Structures are given as C-alpha cells and as structure tokens.
Amino acid sequence: MRPKRFILEYWRLMLLLVFVAGAGIALFYPGGVIADDGYVDDESLDDNPTNLEYGLGLDGGTRISAPPIGMTAEDIDAGAVSDDGAIDRERLTEIEDALYDELGLETGDVRVSVDDGGSVHAEIFTDEVSEDEFAAALDAADVEVDPDDGIREGVTEETRDDMIATIDSRINAAGLSGGDVYESAQLGGAYYVVTEVPDMDPDELRELLSERGLVEVVAYYPDEDGNHTNETVLEGGDIAAVDPPRADGGGYAVPVEVDSNAAPEFQDRMNELGFTDPNVGMGQCGLATGTDGVDFDQAGEHYCLLTVVDGEPVDAHSMGDLADGMRAETWDSDRTFQMGAQDQQQAQALSVNLESGQLPAPLNFEDEQTYSLSPALADQFKLYSLIIGALSILTVSGVVFLRYRDVRVATPMILTAMSEVVILLGFAALIRMPLDLSHVAGFIAVVGTGVDDLLIIADEVMDEGEVNSQKVFESRFRKAFWIIGAAAATTIIAMSPLAVLSLGDLQGFAIITILGVLIGVLITRPAYGDILQRLLTDK
Template structure:
C-alpha cells in the first residue's frame, strides 16, 4: 500500500496529528503571543496561554449596577435634558446627574434614577410630581446605560495603567464583573467605587437678601474639556497638577464666567478656602463626586489673559491638586468620563489573590493534571496488560488536553481553576469512552478482520456518541452566558469542547490506531 493510500485509509489519525501540530503552534509560536504582552501587567510564561486571576493573582469585583428605570414615560414634547431637570427637581438631592432620560419613540422613552439607594417609590414620586405619565417602574438600568458603564470602566482601568483588566456583564446583565490582574484590591475598589464626576466651579461672593454669602458656580463640566494630560508631580512649580485644555466652543463662556465671578480678578486671586471658606478671595474648586478635591486661586498672568480676552484663543491651564494621588484621580476621571451608574459594591463580592498564591495554584494544578494522567495510564495498563491497546489510549486522551490548550491559547481564554477542573474531567470521560471502545472491540477475543472490527467499533461508537450528547445537554445550562454561574461557566465550556473534540477527532483516531494494531486483513 502506498503512502497516499495509507494516509487516506487512516485520515482520522492524520487529522489528529494535524490538530496537535496546529495546537502546538498556538501554544508556543511567537506569532500567537497575546497582543497585550508588552504591557506592565504582562504574564511572562513559556507558552501563549492566558491565565486568569486564580493562576496569576489580581483582583475581582462582581457587583450590580445601582438604579431603577421607568419605562414608557410620556415626555410630552420635552427634550431629554428638560425631563432630567424636571425630575431631578422633585428629588431630595435635586442633582440632574442622577437622572438619565432616553427616547424610545418620538414621544416616549425611559427615565432612570441612578443615585445611591434609589428606590422604585422615589422615582414614581418624582415622575408624578413632575407630571410625567409612565407605564412601569423596575429595578435595574437600561442596556444603553449598562454598555456605557462598561465602556467607562474599561477606560478608567486603561487610563489608570492597570493593563490586562477586563469588564463584562454576567448573568442577565444586572451584574458587572471586573477583573484586573496583578493589582491590589483596594486600588481597584477605589477606582470603580465612585461615579467619577468632576466639575470645575468658581467659589465667590454674591448679594442675596441684603446679605453676602458664598456660592459655587459650575464653570466647566467634564464634557467641556478638550484634552486632559496625565498627573504631574510639579517639581518646583505649582505642585501636583493636571494639564488640561477647554473646547474652543466653550472657551469664551468659561473665560467670561471666571471674569464675572471675580476669580480672574485684577492681579489674580489668592485662595484660602481650605483654611477659612467664609473669608477668602474667589477660588477655583475641583469638585469630584460632590466633594471638593482641591481649591486654588488664579495666577496674575492667567487672570490678565482672561480679562483682555487672549486666553480664549488658547484655552488651556493646569488644575492644581493637594497631592499626586488626587491629581491621578482627577486625571483618570476626566480622561475616562463619569460612570452613568455606580456599582453597589456592598451587594456584590470582591476577592483578591496574591501573585505568590497564584503561582502556588498554577504549580498545584500542573501536579494534579500530571497525577491524573499517570493514574489513568496505570489503571489502563493494569486493566488490559497489552501495550498495543493501552498505550494508544493514554496518548489519545492526553492529545485531547493538548488540543484544548491550543484552543484556549488561540482565543486567549483565561485559564483558572474551573477550566483546569474541566480538563481533568475531559481526561476522565475521554478514557471512559476509549475503554468502552476497547472492550467492545475485544469483547469476543482477538479480532483479525477489518470488517468485524468496523462492525464492533461502529456499535461502540453509538454508545460513545449517546454519552457525549448527554454530557453536552447536561453542561449546556452551565455554559450559558445568560445565567450568573460565575466560575462554573469555564468548567462547562471546556468540558463540552473536550467532548466534541473526543467524538469528532480523538475517538475515531483511536479506532484507526486499534484497527492497524489488531487486524491483519
């Protein structure tokens, strides 16, 4: 028989060898290294595998989004900004940033209340008082708000230099899962714990009812910034600060407001807000999530450029903060944007795994995997005592793990303990199927005829196929992205993949190997 005829007759074995070669390329070839391997949180490994938090160390936060939503709200010709102001005016906080209105049709839409501890009754009362009719009020936020929140969280993680972090929804979408490798839990918690709303306000005096009082006048909102630099230490200059520029379309307004409020006074202003807020010259306040982060006056040269109108031609300045940590917070919030809805961390879970503990898990997982392989090999050799039957069985079962590892490296699926458990389950179920095949083929003693071998193998394969279908059906709910089953999802996904690889590739290849070793004609 020629080489081509031999390969054609054993095409299932050729397919298995091809899959092993391809998987090896995915695992070890530099061309398939993770695209983010140059980042500060890159994982230095001998393979292209991506490890999850349990095997690399890091932080994981799982929490629901804060908010309640009214649906089919009749806007009555008002635009969304007006709806937000009207509803916010009926709330105790009166903050329009806690209300999100969106059009669904030309005349109606949704209204979300995303303030902390928001309840359905709060939103109902506000809508009733504002005169807006609605159909239903439910817990949770809209898909648009959920997606925007994920995008902002991803931007926050990237802007803070936390390379390798991921943000996604789990379950029915109400929970957000944040995973950041190689970083402290407190740092990640601080990053996502706040809405990140930053405003620049003028703190100045006004006359009301024949008395003088201080007020905050918002001058610059987050959307008014054109560019935001990274936090700077400052050296011998003004101290920790963030360089920023304002959109040209807003520059003249910002300039006029600073002049009108007295912040850009003749000769600049000296701010003593932190010492005595009731006896200070006009100040510039950086307000983050409703709290004053920093206060400072205006340099005489900057004030003069605003007074003569030159600043609006090149609208940039620096935001001085009290510390470099605050400068970093302001820079991240301005560059990433404000979260549409916050996270209810007290209703979720937060876990942290150290890098050393991750290395221990990785080593122990390797030991358990090898122990499973050798244990199975020992039992199989003891069961049959014939290397021609047992050796291909062990090699075939191990091949399934290699193919799965190659697939994980190709799609960059993060390996964690649940996935490792899936691999071990694949080894066990795979050998079970191979034992069924071997027992059926050798049930009536040695088999020399290929025709008899094919008949017995086909009978055994029906049993294997039925068992595989049962496993897939049983695991499908666990693998579903619509159920909030956490780590069980990875276990189910790779168990199903292992079963499919076995039925489509390795079991048929094992049959061809047995046929070649046990038959003469």
C-alpha cells in the same frame, strides 16, 4: 505511501497536529497571539513562562458582588417617542432637568432613555428618594406613573451593561491583568455586578468601585456682583483621548484631547469669560492646592480651571499656554491640554476615570458579598492543581496499559487524550481566559471523559475479532463513534444550563467540560481512529 496521499487519507490526524501546534504557539509565543489591552509588567512575565492568565483561585485577589443603587420607572408615557418611532431628544432632556430640579440630585444621578423597543425609562441613582417622591417628580414633568406598579427598585439592563463595560475598562486601564466583570441574577429578580480582580485586597477593590468617576473641568471666575461662580465647561464625555500621567512642575498632569464637537464651544466660552485675555483673566489663578484639595479662601479675583472628580475639586490652574491658541481661535484644530493633579496616585486615578468613563450608578456595598484569597495560598493551590493533574494522567495511563497490555494501542490513546488538554490550554491562552480552580476540575474531567471515549473506540474495533481490512475497521469505528457522539450530546445538554447561568465556579467547570467534549468529538476522537486504522490494518 506518497505524502500527498498520506495527508488526504489521514487528514484527521493532520488536523489534530495543526491544532496542537497552534495551541503551542498560543501558549508560548511571547506576548500572546492576540495583543493584551491591559498592562502586564516584566516581573509577571518572568514568573509565568506561558501566556496563561489565572483567576482568584490560582493567583489570589478579591471578588466583590454588589447590587447597583437605583430606582426605575419603566415604560413611562413621556410623549418622547412618536408613532413612527422618532425620538424627541429635547423632551427627554426636559424630563431629566425636571427630575434634577424636583429631587435636588447631583449631576449624573438621573437618566432618561429609550430602549430598542421604543419604551421610555426614567432612572435615578440614589437611595435617598422614596418611590412616592420619584412619582411626584415625574408628575411635575408631566409624566404619569403609578408608584405602586410602574416604579421598582434597581436599574435597567442597559445601565447594568454600561456599568460592566465601565468597570471592565477601569480595571484594564489600571493595569489589573486577568480581571473579570459580569452580571449575576439573584432569586427574587435582583441583579448583582460581580467584579473579580487578581492580586488586590478588598479595600483596594472597594475603593476602585466606589468612585463614580464623574470628571469635569469647571471654570471658576468672578461674576458681575463680585462673587465667584462655577460653570462646567467640559465633562468626561467630551474627552476623546487620554495619555499617561506625567510630572509637571511640582505636581502631575494628564494630557487629554478634547472631542472635535466640544472643542469649539469650550474655546468660545473661555474667550467670552475673559480667561484668555491678558488684561482680564489670563494667568489670574491664585488658588492654592494641597493634599486636602483646593483652598478657596484666597483673596482677590481668580480665573481658574478646576479639575473636579465626583464633585470634589482636586486641582486649580490658570490657562497658561492654552490661552494663546484659544485667543487666536486656532486651538480647536489641536484640541489638546493638560488636566492637573497633585500627586501621581491622584493623576493615575484621574487618567483611569477619563479612560473608563463615568460609572452610571453607584454600587450598594452594604449588601455586598466578598471573597478574598491571599497570593501565597493561591500559589499553593496552583502547585496542588499541577500535582493532581499529573497524578490523574499517571493513573489513567496505568489503567489503560493494564487493560490492553499493548503499547501500540495504549500510547496513542494517552497522547491523544493529552492533546485535548493542550488544545484547551492554548484556547484559554488565546482568549486570555483567567483560569481558576473550577477550570482545573474541568480539565481533569476532560481527561477522564476523553479516555473513556477512546476506550469505547478501541473496544468496539478490537473486541469483535481481527481487523483484516479497512472496510471492517471503518464499519466498527462508525458504530463506536455513534456511541460517543450520543454521550457527548448528552453531556453538552446537561452542562449548558451551568455554562449560561451565573452560578459562580460551576460556570467555569461547565464551559471547560463542554469545550473539551467538542474538541474530542470534532478533532481528537477521529484522529485516534486514523491512528488505530494505521496500526491495525494493512494501510
């Protein structure tokens, strides 16, 4: 048979071979087919010759589930959205300012937003304010709300999505490969933010999640009365790019690039306050910084730029070389400078906070649910999973050979079933899905259901007598395929709720099972039909 004709006639088998080859590339190509945004060190690459990533059950680590702290006034009548859908940003800012003033909250603890439907929501991210106090503060902002109906505990879906994105960015920026962040709905309407990070103990992960990451650059300078005052001149959102921390003199620095919209205002304000004037404030920062932070008990007039993280000054420094470009009004075309830190750990935390952004709301660790597994125990689970997988393959192979006692039929059946697992592993490596014990159970289920379907195909084709023509084969194969197609549809329907609901490990099992069924129906079962046709007919 000519190669072209063979490919056209057995294109299903060719498709299977293409998918298996692609899975092999995804599994073993150095660095992976899709570049990893996280940091993976050389040691981890040596330990794992494949591109597979492992979750807590196979790599060790910690999972922390905790609800966001906050209170929300939903769908308030704020006069900030007109009938034609135009949003009055000044009105939203006015409401935020009023809530800050009335409740005495810290920066970042208030958010007033408009959702896609045009409804206005006001949120406060603290547990120290009652619903009545929140309602009174809204009333002071000329916003009417019923404290018994319009205010509820918790935050909006938009805020939860922002929290998940921020935490995900934070664990990736910290070089924690294989981490995962998602939302879990609880009975009663509460929502938890679930963070899973391999190779990290609970205290380390809790510390990472407890930081709001509110980074500010504050100008510290003497006022007209001779007292020093603080003025925020840059916020974390004004930073456009962050470079890795590096040593700088006796401490460390994080090089950053300021956003083009914020740079001119920052430059103008530094000139206005005298920070760039050699005769006023240039180089006039005498505040000492140690492990306990900035020491403000220093005599004299100081013109310092303070690096402030979550309200705590961590470094104080003068303008340095930055002053020359600002005084000449050319710095805003370059827009780079360095934020100081006292040690490498502090600099790394500062870099991570700048890259990930501020965590919109804090997490309530008093109601947390924690699961932790040591790496040593996870390595045992990994070994046991490999052993169980091998035993399942051997057992299935033995049953198939006993059933047919025909190497021509049984061997392709086992190889086809194994190809499903290879394709699934390649898909997991491609998208960098962290594999866990639930996924291993899904792989074993895929082997079992896959062989079941192949047995149905073989029985339907062979039990009704000799296959003496291609037409007879195709008729029997179609009949078998309708049976396994209906079974596959039933499995997908049954597993779909588990795959979409936040039910922990059951979700991973359902996803792998559904993917395995789809791969089987669309790729491997038809390919096995081509193999049987080749073996049992004259073709």
